[in-house]
Amino acid sequence: MKIKKNISGSEALIHCLLEEGVDLIYGYPGGAIMPFYDELYKFQDKLQHVLTRHEQGATHAAQGFARVSGRVGVCVATSGPGATNLVTGIADAMIDSTPMVCLTGQVPSHLLGSDAFQETDIIGISTPVTKWNYQITNAAEIPEVMAKAFYIARSGRPGPVLIDVTKDAQFDTFDFSYKHCTGVRSYKPLPKIDVTAVDAAAAVLAKAKKPLIVWGQGVILGKAEEEFKNFVEKSNIPAAWTILGVSAIPTDHPQNVGMVGMHGNYGPNMLTNECDVLLAIGMRFDDRVTGSLDTYAKQAKVIHLEIDPAEINKNVDADVAVLGDVKSTLPLLAERVASKPYTEWYAAFKKHHDIEFEKVIKGDLHPTKDGLSMGEVLKEINRASNSDAVVVSDVGQHQMIACRYATFNHSKSNITSGGLGTMGFALPAAIGAKMGAPDREVVAIIGDGGFQMTIQELGTIFQTQAAVKVVVLNNDFLGMVRQWQQLFFDKRYASTEMVNPDFVKIAEGYFIDSKRVTSRKELGPAVDEMMASDKPYFLEVCVEKEHNVFPMIPSGASVSDIRLS
Amino acid sequence: MEKNYTISIYTENSVGLLNRVSAIFQRRHINIISITSSVSEIEQVSRFVIVVRLTEAAVKKVVGQIEKQIEVIKAFYHTDEETIFQESALYKVASKSLFEERHIQNIIKESHANIVTVNTDFFVIEKTGFRHETEQLYNDLAPYGLLQFVRSGRISVTKDPMNIKALLTKFND
Ligand SMILES: Cc1ncc(C[n+]2csc(CCOP(=O)(O)OP(=O)(O)O)c2C)c(N)n1
Numbered sequence: 054m055k056i057k058k059n060i061s062g063s064e065a066l067i068h069c070l071l072e073e074g075v076d077l078i079y080g081y082p083g084g085a086i087m088p089f090y091d092e093l094y095k096f097q098d099k100l101q102h103v104l105t106r107h108e109q110g111a112t113h114a115a116q117g118f119a120r121v122s123g124r125v126g127v128c129v130a131t132s133g134p135g136a137t138n139l140v141t142g143i144a145d146a147m148i149d150s151t152p153m154v155c156l157t158g159q160v161p162s163h164l165l166g167s168d169a170f171q172e173t174d175i176i177g178i179s180t181p182v183t184k185w186n187y188q189i190t191n192a193a194e195i196p197e198v199m200a201k202a203f204y205i206a207r208s209g210r211p212g213p214v215l216i217d218v219t220k221d222a223q224f225d226t227f228d229f230s231y232k233h234c235t236g237v238r239s240y241k242p243l244p245k246i247d248v249t250a251v252d253a254a255a256a257v258l259a260k261a262k263k264p265l266i267v268w269g270q271g272v273i274l275g276k277a278e279e280e281f282k283n284f285v286e287k288s289n290i291p292a293a294w295t296i297l298g299v300s301a302i303p304t305d306h307p308q309n310v311g312m313v314g315m316h317g318n319y320g321p322n323m324l325t326n327e328c329d330v331l332l333a334i335g336m337r338f339d340d341r342v343t344g345s346l347d348t349y350a351k352q353a354k355v356i357h358l359e360i361d362p363a364e365i366n367k368n369v370d371a372d373v374a375v376l377g378d379v380k381s382t383l384p385l386l387a388e389r390v391a392s393k394p395y396t397e398w399y400a401a402f403k404k405h406h407d408i409e410f411e412k413v414i415k416g417d418l419h420p421t422k423d424g425l426s427m428g429e430v431l432k433e434i435n436r437a438s439n440s441d442a443v444v445v446s447d448v449g450q451h452q453m454i455a456c457r458y459a460t461f462n463h464s465k466s467n468i469t470s471g472g473l474g475t476m477g478f479a480l481p482a483a484i485g486a487k488m489g490a491p492d493r494e495v496v497a498i499i500g501d502g503g504f505q506m507t508i509q510e511l512g513t514i515f516q517t518q519a520a521v522k523v524v525v526l527n528n529d530f531l532g533m534v535r536q537w538q539q540l541f542f543d544k545r546y547a548s549t550e551m552v553n554p555d556f557v558k559i560a561e562g563y564f565i566d567s568k569r570v571t572s573r574k575e576l577g578p579a580v581d582e583m584m585a586s587d588k589p590y591f592l593e594v595c596v597e598k599e600h601n602v603f604p605m606i607p608s609g610a611s612v613s614d615i616r617l618s
Numbered sequence: 619m620e621k622n623y624t625i626s627i628y629t630e631n632s633v634g635l636l637n638r639v640s641a642i643f644q645r646r647h648i649n650i651i652s653i654t655s656s657v658s659e660i661e662q663v664s665r666f667v668i669v670v671r672l673t674e675a676a677v678k679k680v681v682g683q684i685e686k687q688i689e690v691i692k693a694f695y696h697t698d699e700e701t702i703f704q705e706s707a708l709y710k711v712a713s714k715s716l717f718e719e720r721h722i723q724n725i726i727k728e729s730h731a732n733i734v735t736v737n738t739d740f741f742v743i744e745k746t747g748f749r750h751e752t753e754q755l756y757n758d759l760a761p762y763g764l765l766q767f768v769r770s771g772r773i774s775v776t777k778d779p780m781n782i783k784a785l786l787t788k789f790n791d
Contacts, residue, residue, distance in 0.1 A: 176634055181641045185688045186634075205688055238789040239630050239691040363682035366675075 057229040062192035063092040069199035079111035083131025086158030088223035106509035110481035112142020117485030125152045133171030144182040148472030152211035162190040162219040184212030192225035204234035209242025210361045246377040254356045254373045255389030265328035270297035271335015277380035284387040293321035297471040300461035310402045314342040316453040320405030322612045334358045338368035348611035412617040424597030431458040433580040442494040447479035447503035450532040455498040477506030483521040501527040515563040560591035567591035623677045627666040630689040652771030703774035707752035709743045710766040725758045
C-alpha cells in the first residue's frame with residue numbers, strides 16, 4: 054500500500070481500522086481519546102461510530118456484533134473510568150472467546166506513572182482478561198501493533214485484545230504504511246494436526262455402542278457448521294450442545310438430543326454418565342456443564358477435539374485428544390467413521406425426553422395455570438419468527454429458558470453471556486447483533502434485574518433506531534437467585550425482590566414503541582405485533598413471579614443428580 | 619505427589635509479560651519458590667526460570683496456560699533430576715569477626731566460598747551451589763553475625779536439549 058506521509062497517530066488508527074475491514078465501532082469519548090474522535094469526525098462516511106450510553110454497553114455491543122457476524126468487534130473508550138468501564142465486557146469476551154479489539158486513550162506518555170488525571174493502569178488491569186494487550190507510546194508503532202491486534206483477536210481461539218494509546222502518540226505524526234499481520238513467531242494459533250490422534254479417535258468410535266457428542270461454540274467459531282453436520286450425519290451419533298454451541302445445526306435436526314449442563318435436558322445429562330464414548334467437540338468442560346468432575350462420565354472414553362492445547366486435560370482427562378481447528382479435524386474423523394443405528398441408545402434419549410416432557414416441558418410451554426410462563430413467551434417468539442431470529446439473552450432464569458426453548462434454523466443465533474454470566478449483557482449485545490446482521494430479526498430476552506443494569510442503552514436504540522425487539526420477562530425478582538434461595542437457603546429471599554418502575558413508560562420516554570402484556574390471550578398478538586414492526590420495539594411480559602427453572606443440577610452435584618422438580 | 623519443578627519459559631522480550639505469567643500462578647494460589655529472569659542463548663529471547671512445588675498434573679496445566687500467552691515462545695517443566703541447577707548467595711559479615719574469630723576463615727575455606735570484597739568495616743562472601751550448601755554456610759556464619767544475607771532464585775539448564783532455535787527457525791520459513 055501507498056505510504057501516507059506525515060499523518061497523525063489518530064488518523065493512522067483510523068486507517069488501520071479501515072484496512073482491517075472495520076466499518077462500525079462502538080464507543081464513548083473523553084479527554085485522552087479526543088484526538089482519535091476528532092479524526093473520526095472526518096471519516097464518518099467510512100467508519101460509523103455508535104455512541105453507547107456507557108462503555109460497558111460498547112463492549113457488549115461489539116461482542117454482539119462479533120458473535121453474529123464472525124467479524125472482530127471494535128470498541129473505543131477514554132482513559133481512566135472509560136477504560137475501567139470496559140473491563141466486564143473484556144472479561145466476558147475472554148471467557149467466551151469473542152474476537153474483539155478495544156482501543157483506549159491514555160494520558161500523555163510523560164505523565165505515565167504520575168497518577169495524572171484519569172490515569173489508570175489499564176494494561177495491568179486488563180492483563181488477566183485479555184488475549185493480548187499493548188500500550189502504544191509512539192505513533193510509529195501504530196500500524197504494526199494494530200495489525201497484530203486484529204490478527205491475534207481473530208485467529209486460533211479468538212479473544213479480546215486491548216490497545217492503549219497515549220495521547221501524545223495520537224497527536225504525533227509519522228509516515229504511515231500498513232501491512233496485515235500473517236503471523237507472530239511466539240504464537241501458534243492452529244496446532245498441527247496429528248493424524249494418528251484422528252485414527253485413534255476413529256478406533257475408539259468404531260467400538261462404541263453408546264457414544265455421545267457434546268459440541269460447543271468451537272464449531273461456530275471455527276465456521277465448521279457444515280463439517281460438523283456432515284460428521285454428525287455420517288456417524289449417526291446423538292449430539293448434545295452447550296449453550297454457546299446451540300444453533301450450529303438446526304434445532305429440529307433429528308440427531309439433536311438437547312442441552313447439557315445445569316439447566317440442560319434430562320436425557321443428555323443423565324446419559325453422559327451412561328455413554329461409553331464421550332466425544333467433545335469444540336467445548337471446554339465448563340463446571341456448569343460437568344457438575345462435579347468426580348462423577349462426570351467416569352465410565353466413558355473421552356475424545357476431545359479442541360483448538361486450544363491448554364484445554365486438553367484441564368478439567369476432564371481425554372483418552373484421545375485431537376488438537377486442531379475442528380473445521381480441519383472433523384472431515385478427517387468423518388472419513389474414518391461408519392454409521393451405526395444406535396437404536397436402543399436413541400430410545401434411551403427418547404425415554405428421558407418423555408419423562409422431562411411430562412414433568413417439566415409441558416408445564417413450561419403449555420401452562421394451565423393463570424400466570425404466564427417464560428417458556429410460553431419463547432414458544433410464541435419461535436412461532437412468530439419461524440425460528441429464524443437471533444435470540445440474545447441476558448443472565449438468569451429467562452436465559453436458561455431462552456436457551457432451552459428457543460429454536461433455531463441458522464448458526465450464530467444464540468447470543469448469550471455463557472462463561473461470565475454478565476447481567477446487563479443482552480440489551481447492548483442485541484444492538485450490536487442487529488448491526489452485525491441487519492437482515493435478521495434480533496430478539497433480546499431480558500430479566501427485570503439485568504435490564505436495569507444497562508437500561509440506558511435504550512438511548513442508543515433510540516438514537517440509532519437499531520430495530521431490536523426487546524422482551525423483558527418481568528417477575529419482579531432476581532429470579533435465578535431467588536430460585537437458589539428457595540431451594541437451598543430455606544426461602545430466605547435476601548435482597549432479591551425488586552420494586553420496579555413502569556418499564557413501558559421508560560421505553561416511551563425513549564420514543565420506542567412498547568407494550569405490556571399480563572395475560573395469555575394478549576401474548577400471541579403482542580408478539581406478532583412486535584415481530585411485524587420494522588422499528589425497535591419494547592415488550593414487557595409480566596410472568597409468574599416464583600417459577601423455577603428445571604431440570605437443575607445443584608451446583609457441585611453430579612450430572613446424574615439432576616432434579617426435575 | 620508434590621515435587622519441585624523448574625519451569626523454563628522462553629519469551630519475547632516484552633514489557634508486562636512477567637505480570638501475565640505471574641498472574642497465572644496467583645490465580646491458582648501457587649506459591650512461587652523462586653523466579654529468575656535473564657537473557658537466553660538466543661538474541662532477543664528472554665528466559666524465566668521459575669521453581670514451584672506442585673503435582674505433575676498441576677504443573678502441566680500451569681505450563682499449558684503459560685504457553686498460551688502470545689509472547690511466550692515455549693515453556694517446559696523439569697524435575698530436579700532432569701536439570702543442572704544452582705543458586706547464588708551473598709553473605710555480608712563484619713570485618714572484625716574475620717580477624718577476631720579464626721574459625722570463620724576455616725568455614726570460608728571449607729565451604730569453597732569466594733570472598734568478593736573486604737574492607738575495614740565488612741567483607742562479602744559469595745557462595746554458588748545447591749540450596750543445602752548455601753544454607754549450610756548461612757547456618758555456619760549466623761553465630762558470628764550476618765549483617766546482610768541474600769540468595770538468588772534458581773538458575774538451571776536442562777540435561778536434554780531445548781531446541782528453541784529450531785522452533786524459531788521453523789517459524790521463519
Ligand atoms: C453483573 C451480575 N451481577 C450479579 C449476578 C448474579 N445473578 C445471576 S442471575 C441473577 C438474577 C437475575 O435476575 P433477572 O435479571 O431479573 O432475571 P431472572 O432470573 O428473574 O429471569 C443474579 C443477580 C450476575 N450474574 N451478574
